[in-house]
Amino acid sequence: MSNRYMQPLRIVIQFGFIGFMVWLGFSFFKFVEAVRLGGAVSVDMRPGGVEAFLPISGLMGTASYLKNGEINSIHPAAVVVFLTVILLSLLLRRSFCSWICPVAAISECGWKGGFRIFGRNIHLPTWLDIALRSLKYLLLAFFIFFIVIAMSPDALIRFIHSDYHKIADVRLMNFFLHISSLALSIIVALIFFSLLLRNPFCRYLCPYGALLGLVATLSPLRVTRDSERCISCGVCSQVCPTNIDVMHSTAVTSPECIACWRCISHCRFNEALTMRVGRKYAISGLLFAALLVLIFWGGSAIGKVSGHWDSSLDISEYRRLLIK
Secondary structure (H helix, E strand, O other), X not given: OOHHHHHHHHHHHHHHHHHHHHHHHHHHHHHHHHHHHOOOOOHHHOOHHHHHHOHHHXXXXXXXXXXXXXXXXXXXXXXXXXXXXXXXXXXXXXXXXXXXXHHHHHHXXXXXXXXXXXXXXXXXXXXXXXXXXXXXXXXXXXXHHHHHHHXXXXXXXXXXXXXXXXXXXXXXXXXXXXXXXXXXXXXXXHHHHHHHOOOHHHHHOOHHHHHHXXXXXXXXXXXXXXXXXXXXXXXXXXXXXXXXXXXXXXXXXXXXXXXOOHHHHOOOOOOOEEEEEOOOEEOOHHHHHHXXXXXXXXXXXXXXXXXXXXXXXXXXXXXXXXXX
């Protein structure tokens, strides 16, 4: 497959995942309503994949396993998805952000729409951009410190089995169904800034993306520039959604790289840019996309087969928590 077709392929996969996530959300809503109304319902009706929206629970479950050797049985799928995304970042860089994450997809639609409306996207001064980027690392440090370092093994277990955490998925759903004016204002502001800036939430505020970026620096895979073929036209740097200076890089190792293939797709002269393992082995876009889908779905399949996917909560416990 020619690299010029990588962006349509990425967008198809991106919106395919969004469609699947919408289906998950609707299925979970039906499950919760059935439990609340006291109708005939079974635990099997609850889609475990909805826990992909609980990365903090996934982090807590991972920390608990490392400290206690105990799998988080309340939201096990959150741990499975969290570890799968970490593995994905280690092997295929921060591809989760540009191929799967719905927030990043919405933000991308925003800045592309803003470019069509205003004819450009704003680039902040370097000093301000660096200062704002530090915010997501500060948020990541906060979660790592209080969850992984400060919380004792017993405290982790108590929180995981607390009533609050048991219905964290329901609380998240209710957050959007009954959104406050403050939260709505923040979301609207982020959407507005997404028209002007490229991926402002992902670039400045997302601690999950910060973690994945740090993990991705260990990945052997990276965009590589052949200086003999490159004519220094600068298109690769212009189209990069994270403002990386690709044109002056031999290999892109920045944690901001989201492996979106935009720079490679737009390099039409001599194919000076490739995605390589180290500096030796180039991989095709089709193989990259196939590996991404296989790893992400494979992690879920392993979780299901190993019995670490469905919550241990039964219907009576769900009903108690929802109507108390």
